[in-house]
Amino acid sequence: MNRKVWLIGTCMAISVLQGCSTDKGDGNTPGETAAEKPKEPFTMTIYAAGVKAEEFDDRFRGALQKKFPHITFEYKTNGKGQEIADLVTAGTIPDIIRTDVPNLRNNYIDLDLAEDLNPYVKKHQYDLNRFNKVFIDEIVDAGRTGALYGLPVPPYFPHVLYYNKDLFNRFGVPYPKDGMSFDEIYELAKKMSRADGNNIYRGFSAASNSILRDNLFSQPILDPLTDQLANPDRWKAIFSNYKRFYDIPNNPIESTTANETNAFAKGNVAMQVNLHSVYLIIPQEIDWDIVSHPTMEGAPKLTAQRGPAYWSIAKTSKHKDEAFEVITAMLTDEIQMEDSKKGIPATVVNKEIKDALGKGHPLYSTKNMRAISYYDPIPYTPKRKANLPDVPGSKQQALLFQAFLDFAQNKADANTALRKLDEQLKAEVEKEKVK
Template identity: 30%
Template sequence: MKKTLSLALSVILTGGVLAGCGGKKAEPTPGGAAEGEQKPVTLRMSVLPDDLETMKASYEEFKKENPNITVNFETVPVKQYYEKVRMQLSSGEEIDLIGGTMDVFLDTNILEELDDYIKKNNTDVSGYGPLYDGSKVNGKTYGLPYRKSNWMLYYNKTLFDQAGVPYPKADMNWNEFRELAKKMTKGEGANKTYGAYVQQWPQTWYMQSVQAGASIIDKDLTPFKQALQLRVDMEKDGSIMPWAEQITTSAHYNAAFQKGNVAMNLIGDWHVAQLRQAEDEKKINFDWDVVPVPHPEGSPANTSLATPVSIMINKKSKHKEEAYKVLAYLAGPQGAKQFASKGFLTGYTNDDIKKAYIGDGSRKPKNLHYFLEQKEYPEYPFLPGVKNIIVNTVFTQETQLALTGEQTVDKTIQKIAERVQKEWADKYGKDFTAGKK
């Protein structure tokens, strides 16, 4: 009997060992994932509407290597985007990742510092070039740029051909731009062809001062007088759509240029993707190309303003490590290649990304390469309140008074300088320092 029981016990034990050596699944860890597997994590990310589809495509590639990380993307129309996201963050909504211009969120104290993550993960930041140090605030990194917005002059080749006027030159100063715009302007009313379209944004006129090395937070804004005067004079010429007409008709650079009665359009790199989409949808039937934006006398040709568009982490995110992994991929070489192939300038760049940006040459514009050859100045210092207070409020409000004839150019620049000091510098100027220019 003892031998029989011993033999039976031996068989049971042996079977248990063999079963353990076979296909039995590992027991779940306390965190819910099997041993050796990564815990599933779901992240929430706010993305600018123009970037949504490309961001999703980049994420699909990321997920092949990181199946445990799910990212739910969301967006709202661009006019409400920043206000909406700021409200969501301030109310405590669990948003993990934020896409956009970093300065808009700096005053919220909601952004996670990234320097330790960059060091810990040995993230290669060399591909960001001067944007990396230039985007630091008080020496700290709060976001990595997945793309950047540089300016270019788009022109309707068909209109120039019909007028028998040579195309805009790659080395053209602002006075030459004005004269060319006058030459290309003709007609009246609904049939009028404008020599140029200059969007209402103050950047479109103060650009030439920044190209020459000035900054909108300087105490002395005298260099900006000439820039604003040019905008006022071009309205008087009738060679650009007046500011008041733009406002009353809700005019927009993209629709205006696609209509086919604007010879030159001063706008950013994102317009490439918009025009390509319009071509794919058979919405435009004219030829077009790009040249560098006009430059001030004494400044080199192809000098542009640049604004990095970054990915940031919410300081209150419950999954910061996973969020950084997503950030580093989407803003790194892999994500950059996706954006470059769609016609976006990228924050990170290398030879492969440049090739992806240029493509096979089958898509317009012919001279896309100018974007990769630019000398860049920051559009404005990336400090708290600069975009919201100085650009969107002070410059915008005072520019309106100048363009509607309610105050002189001299008075406008004087009031802007006074308000910058009172409304911004007294609040932020002593506590924040921008990165290297």
């Protein structure tokens, strides 16, 4: 009896410290905490179209491997046979997909990949208020169901006016300044568009697709409520604002949006409205700087912008909770601060992060980066009513640019170009109705 009492007492004393158990720490007994149980290793696939593996590794891989040592991260980007639709057909669907608003439907929702992140936000008590509200609201509206189909990943792309300092110096014309209007830029463009010997110098250019899509009125292409072109009179004013620049002698528009967007890099264009983007390549020999996006008569004094991409979860993933944790790990203040220093605009509202834009970059640290935040950003364009058939944004944009190009090249007047655009949009809507 005394020995039995002694054993019970000893066991109780030991249990205070470590639990009276003879298990080998397999994590299945009540005395062992969940933290002591080793996490099962697995592979998670992340897919981002248009983002090279080197960029992903530089921005994210180190932090992810440190935080999730039990996960092997496989990264994929697009290419021949590697578009997201190809992966769906092959049954090799990634866990995390980088989506965007123009292609949200055709490259995510229509492929039956959409996963609402709202339950994960609630479960993990994740604070959405740390992001620019515009970015959250737009992805919800674009999804048209009230679901949150992604979290915004830098960069977003604010518009600015680039200018070639060498050309302004050559012709003795003062540089453009922050806060100028398109009317003022037009006067500068007339002075800078000229023939000099055998060389033609253009005064103005623009990334034509983005200036129309991200216009200062937040004007949609397809009407949100009816099956037609939204507000043709407004589009006529937008078209006319830009066409006058291409009517200046020695300043014709290029024949494709790619050529027009890349015109500034040739060195013979004095000014160009374009996105601030770390992906925009300007040759080192061009001495350039930026000022704020010009304002337009009748439009709010705001900065045009292209919204960000989003990290989304595929509904087919077997690791959805972990995927959400990985996504939030790629969007921390620490990573966004490093992005900002490199010149990548952050998607969070943290002022310290925004103020650091470009300060750690050898080139951007010498530029007028204040121009990017000189005005507040424009609201996103209204989305289609949920019960109406929609046309993919990328298709709408292609039709819009072609209409503008016909007008800018004097192949059609504004009314004719816009009437044709209206007919094309209606035809695309009819196609959607029978899908």
